[in-house]
Structure formats: C-alpha cells, structure tokens
Amino acid sequence: MQTTVTTQLFDRDHWNCQLPSLSAEYQGASPYPHIVLENFLNPDVLETCVQEFDKLNEADGWINYVHYNENKAGLNKLDLLPPSIKRTINELNSPEFLEFLSTLTGIKGLMKDDLLEGGGIHQSKRGGYLNIHADFTVHPHHRQWQRRVNVLVYLNKDWEEEWGGKLELWDTNMQACEKKVLPVFNRCVIFNTDADSYHGHPEPTTCPEDQFRRSIALYYYTEEAQPFRRATHYMVRPGEEGKKFMVKLDNAMVAVYTEIKGMLGANDKIISKVLRFFSGKK
Known part of the structure; x- marks a missing residue:
C-alpha cells in the first residue's frame, strides 16, 4: 500500500518553542506591536506558490485597486486560487495557527476570515505603491x-533593495517612519491593526517590468459588542502637504464605499473602477 507524505508547511514545534521570547518582542515593539520573522514557512511549498503566481491570469478574478492612494491588484476568491496558495492560506487560518497567533500577540479569541476581505494574495507591478494608512477596523459583512x-x-525571490517596495511602519503621530521592511521571499510581518497602526509602501517600486511585488495577506478579528468603526484611512507624510486635498477626497470616497459595501454587499471590482475614475488614474 502506497503512503502519501505531506510536506509540513508551518513548523509548529520550531515556532512554538520560541513563543515566550517572540511574544515579548512582539508586544514590546515600537511604533506598535509587530514582529518580522524570517524563513517563516516551508520554502519548497512557497516556491510552488511563486510558480502558481506566475501562471495566474490577471483577468480571472483579480481586483485592480488603482486610485489616488494605491496601485496594486488583489485576488481574494479562495476557489480561484491554485492548490499550494490555497493550502498556505488554509494553514494560516487553521486552529493551530490561530492559537500561535493569539499567544504571540496576547489577543484572545482571534478569528479567521473565510471571505478574505481585502486580503488573499496581492501583486503590484513596477510603479506600484500603497500610501501610508491605517486599515479598516470592522469587517464589512460581520x-x-x-x-x-x-x-x-512575502513571495519575492531575489528582490533587490534598490527596487524599493519596503513596508514602512510609522509612529502613531505620523511624524516619522520607525521601521522599513524589505519584502523578500519567506519573510513574514505580523502586526496589530489599531486605528493608528500606520503602514504602507508609499514609494513606487522600480523593479524591472517582468518582476512583481507579491504577498499573501491575511487578517484576523475578534468579536466585540461595540467595535470602533472606521474605513481605511490614508495619511500624508511630513512634507506632503500638497497631497492633503486628494488624500482627503480619496478617504471620503473609500468611507462611502465601505458603508455601501456593508449594507448592500457591493462588489470590490466595481467600486475600484469608480475610485479609479475619480482619482484620474488610468
């Protein structure tokens, strides 16, 4: 009888034995709780994820988030994702990983999001960016x-520093960037998403035309009686006062869209076209 050997994706023993020190590092980090972990998952599985990414057709389910504050694409339909990418997402949504995450962060009762709202996989081409922002605070459908x-x-093999694309973590007063993280292969960044957890990669990437900044992005929730409700909120950096009007206008449109989406279940693909039109983006 032939047996099938399943390659371990997340080495629970390896990471769990480090949890006391990792948790202390995470919860004491500045500008807000976060951690950067290297060689996070089985590299062979992630290699396959990269190959699957290469074969994905942008016309099949991709949402183009192209407006004043961002230029990227996302795919969050689990049934459209290839096997290894889907397996990776399922592993990071497993009860065992949620337990690891709760211990790391000190946040009890963390829940996965099967809808992958705003998450899933992300990709940006040369010139892609995401302005500094704090994420939406309440799930639009829960x-x-x-x-x-x-x-x-991150899934970016041989990513060169001069191409940019660094994730920036800003202080809660938006006065200074306290940390920059290069999005290299098998590097994982975990951080709290509070109302002032400002982050992004605001400088357009300068990678070659045949290279992409790619990531798997998953978000986790707790159920609260009275959650603080706010849409994704973009910020200007010091010295960018000339951008305030457009950032404010874009924030207003995003806030209206978020409300409509919660009430009517509006489609991300449709509304992204509306934001793109009003931002004058092609």
Missing part, C-alpha cells in the same frame, strides 16, 4: 468583528 492583526508573507 459588523461586530473588530480587525486586530495582519499577517503578510
């Missing part, structure tokens, strides 16, 4: 779900 934690796993 009105008591407070967003608490982000997990980003």
Whole structure:
C-alpha cells in the first residue's frame, strides 16, 4: 500500500518553542506591536506558490485597486486560487495557527476570515505603491468583528533593495517612519491593526517590468459588542502637504464605499473602477 507524505508547511514545534521570547518582542515593539520573522514557512511549498503566481491570469478574478492612494491588484476568491496558495492560506487560518497567533500577540479569541476581505494574495507591478494608512477596523459583512492583526508573507525571490517596495511602519503621530521592511521571499510581518497602526509602501517600486511585488495577506478579528468603526484611512507624510486635498477626497470616497459595501454587499471590482475614475488614474 502506497503512503502519501505531506510536506509540513508551518513548523509548529520550531515556532512554538520560541513563543515566550517572540511574544515579548512582539508586544514590546515600537511604533506598535509587530514582529518580522524570517524563513517563516516551508520554502519548497512557497516556491510552488511563486510558480502558481506566475501562471495566474490577471483577468480571472483579480481586483485592480488603482486610485489616488494605491496601485496594486488583489485576488481574494479562495476557489480561484491554485492548490499550494490555497493550502498556505488554509494553514494560516487553521486552529493551530490561530492559537500561535493569539499567544504571540496576547489577543484572545482571534478569528479567521473565510471571505478574505481585502486580503488573499496581492501583486503590484513596477510603479506600484500603497500610501501610508491605517486599515479598516470592522469587517464589512460581520459588523461586530473588530480587525486586530495582519499577517503578510512575502513571495519575492531575489528582490533587490534598490527596487524599493519596503513596508514602512510609522509612529502613531505620523511624524516619522520607525521601521522599513524589505519584502523578500519567506519573510513574514505580523502586526496589530489599531486605528493608528500606520503602514504602507508609499514609494513606487522600480523593479524591472517582468518582476512583481507579491504577498499573501491575511487578517484576523475578534468579536466585540461595540467595535470602533472606521474605513481605511490614508495619511500624508511630513512634507506632503500638497497631497492633503486628494488624500482627503480619496478617504471620503473609500468611507462611502465601505458603508455601501456593508449594507448592500457591493462588489470590490466595481467600486475600484469608480475610485479609479475619480482619482484620474488610468
């Protein structure tokens, strides 16, 4: 009888034995609780994820988030994702990983999001960017779900520093960037998503035309009786006062869209076209 050997994806023993020190590092980090973990998942599985990414057709389910404050694409339909990417997402949504995440962050009762709202996989081409922002705080389809934690796993092999694309973590007063993280292969960034957890990669990437900044992005929630409700809120950096009007206008449109989406279940693909039109983006 032939047996099938399943490659371990997340080495629970390896990471769990480090949890006391990792948890202390995470919860004491500045500008807000976060951690950067290297060689996070089985590299062979992630290699396959990269190959699957290469074969994905942008016309099949991709949402183009192209407006004043961002230029990227996302795919969050689990049934459209290839096997290894789907397996990776399922592993990071497993009860065992949720337990690891709760211990790491000190946040009890963390829940996965099967809808992958705003998450799934992300990709940006040369010139892609995401202005500094704090994420939406409540799940649009689960009105008591407070967003608490982000997990980003990067899939960029041989990514060169001069191409940019660094994730920036800004202080809660938006006065200075306290940390920059290069989005290299199998690097994972985990951080709290509070109302002032400002982050992004605001400088357009300068990678070659045949290269992409790619990641798996998953968000986690707790159920609260009275969650703090706010849409994704973009900020200007010091010295960018000339951008305030457009950033404010874009924030207003995003806030209206978020409300409509929660009430009517509006489609991300449709509304992204509306934001793109009003931002004058092609």
